[in-house]
Amino acid sequence: MKGDHLESPESIEVPPAFPATIAKRLIIVDTSGGRIVPPWALSLLQLGWMCRSHVRPGIRLLLVAILPTRALAGPLASLGALFAGGATFSGAFTWDDMRALPAGSSVFWRDSDSGKRCRGEIERPWEFAPDLVPVTIREGPRAQIGTVHGVGKDVFRRLGYCLEFVPTARGAAALESALNLHLALGVDTPRAWIETAKVDVQLVTNQTRLSMETDGVHLGLVEPGQPVVSMKDALCANTGSRDAMVKLRIHSPGQALEDAIPSTILEGAASAAILEGLPFGNSLVLLERHEYSHEFRDFLLRVAAEAGPMPDSFGALVPASVPPGVELAGFALAATDE
């Protein structure tokens, strides 16, 4: 049902260029201090941007990068994909969408008094009050469960109704921080991006390694005195509960992937092994040199034999250069299941 109401970014004709301001303004801060985003990190952000921003009906892209090290590769590429997700966002959940939901649909919001996260179900429209959408509260403050409320346009706007569990208070702060980072870096992300349940990217990686790598890493701006955002907040990722609004879903290589997510980033040989059964969305595979096996090359050769030419519009996204030692390949495949 979500798909009926969220406009797909497939309608975007020209993918936006990677904002040049990121290279000039973004700093990475960790235990040894802050430094302007190094060229290798910028390349990873750009790869993620390429993977997420170039969405075309009937085509899915497979990008492969061999890197000297995968340190921070997954998080940075994911961040680039999130920037692109924000920049190409369209299709906020509107009041008209709410009114058009069929009876039985679930909607989510945060209770203004208690701050609790609530879920309700749409009821049949009230003939006596056509401007209100009746919602039965199923989860939320105990005293309200089972009660039916008429939701008007003002309440809809004030409480930020959406189609997926609203973030926790912590999650909401993280999304807010992420949005501020996007805007400060020149990424034209609308506020509706953080108010709308729509996952931009899924990252398949070793979660322990990811946690260790990103622990203590922050992102900030070159201008002194600007607040820094932790990498974890900037990634807007799931941190345990699946019932929370996120922009990035993190999976271990053994976990089932979700479809309908426009971009997938796969880190390491174990992650790349599942690529063959991944028929949807754009994919970016990040490998270290020793992880690039003869078997994976054979797979890529089969892919290359079936692939069509990369779309011209993709060329505009390709950066002028990447650091020496980084190897790249790209394939345009038919999205057979669309």
Add this chain to the structure above:
Amino acid sequence: MTMVPSVTDDATARYRNAAEIQIREVRIQTVEIGSCLSEISSLFRLIDRSDPDQRAISWKIWQLRTWLTFSLLPFDSATLALERRTEELLRDGAAYGALDSALRRLAEALGNLPRHQANPKFHWLQTEFASGSASSHGIQVLVGAMALGRCFGWPEAGDGNIALENPPIVVRDQGQLDGLIADRIILPGNCRGLSPRMFDAVFRRGATAQVDILLYPGESFAMREALPLPNSEIFNSVTRPPRQVRVVVGAIQTTSLQDEGLDEIAILHGGGTVPADGMEEARYLLCSDGRGMFVPKAKSVLVWRAPLASIATVPVEEIEEGDSLILQPDDRGRLLDIASERQGFGEKFEALGEWRRGLEALLLTLTPEEVALELATDGAPGSALAHSVRNWAAGVVLGPGSLDAFSALVRTLMRHGKLATPEDFESYVSAQWAQLRAVRDLRHRAGFSVSRELQELVRNALHEQTTDSEGLHTVQLGNGTSIELLTVAAADERSAWVPPGSLMKLQVMRGGQWRG
């Protein structure tokens, strides 16, 4: 106090090193060993490789050569056992005329090697690492595992370190290099015997900006070609190969000697190189005691990673040199894997199959594409629903990833009479969805808890381990059982196709003489 570099600094250094690497060929001029290697080259040209006995002699000569070129021990060291090797070769070659005389010339050349003094390559290291030498500053690494994960010895000080002032870190397996960024990596010989992973770790993963390769006359270094990605025109102008700066240090001696007859060292295991009926795809793991085994490539196995002091469930594809396989001692050769520990998961997985059986039944009359169309109409999200439907039915994945998709699936199955329609649809879907999620959780927890429990037991037990002469560690666990840890010396990068009966059997590597 040394500052631990941050993950960003570490990555920056690796990219910088990978972009430009200086390779210094350090020529160690020793006439006597040059003569030995020259005789060995002549011998390789004489050997008839179609004769199994001569092939065995060839293997022994190759071993002798690796000891001569890779060891840093004095030539009269008992570990090198040059006299015993020479005698064996003379005995084995006596039946072959031309070979016999060439072997005698080799024996004579070996007899002329300097005795009672430092190994020439070690002598160079002594000078290099002498106190006050600028070149000994920073993090210095010496690669010990020069051929198929095997170390060839170096003089040791009382503390067990290599007997050098300001001793470098001696790397015995590729795993040790993973966390290191060195100012210089020194290879005590050419790289023909380096495992592919070790080669990549030294030259392609930014571990250092400078590699010193110590070469006798007759040894040569050649950079291996990296396995290329399929060409992508769109990126051709974007990517640049790393820059290599080659420098030769020491007097250059014009020599006709080459590493003739020495192919890149391959792990010999007898597995097929192409798929065949009835054969299973496997990876060959050579262990530090000279034995090896085929492990099914699709499996994950538990390994002990000593540098990290952790147990990891590692896909066979990702097993690395230095990983210790965890073996069950009562059934030597059988890897402890967590699949059996997940049997409980399998039962629960089957139990939630009511809708799965319904879907299987539905697919007898409808195609996945038709089912997908109905699911989409019922509100299931996704652009690849037909593919998902196939996966759900086949059990490739546990089930739909979202409640919307699951709800649509149940509704579709009910509409076709493949599931009984309950009184309360929502409650039924909620209960089934909760069950599906519980199984998902269980699958993750099962692997985690087994791993955690074993890790704890192994950690506790490693303090009291016993070690036999071949690096096999027997570990008594606190729960009354024991396990054995066997270190992987080299892992073949390529797939092998072997009969199912050959899997998981520890056997001496084909040729059998590796331990020398």
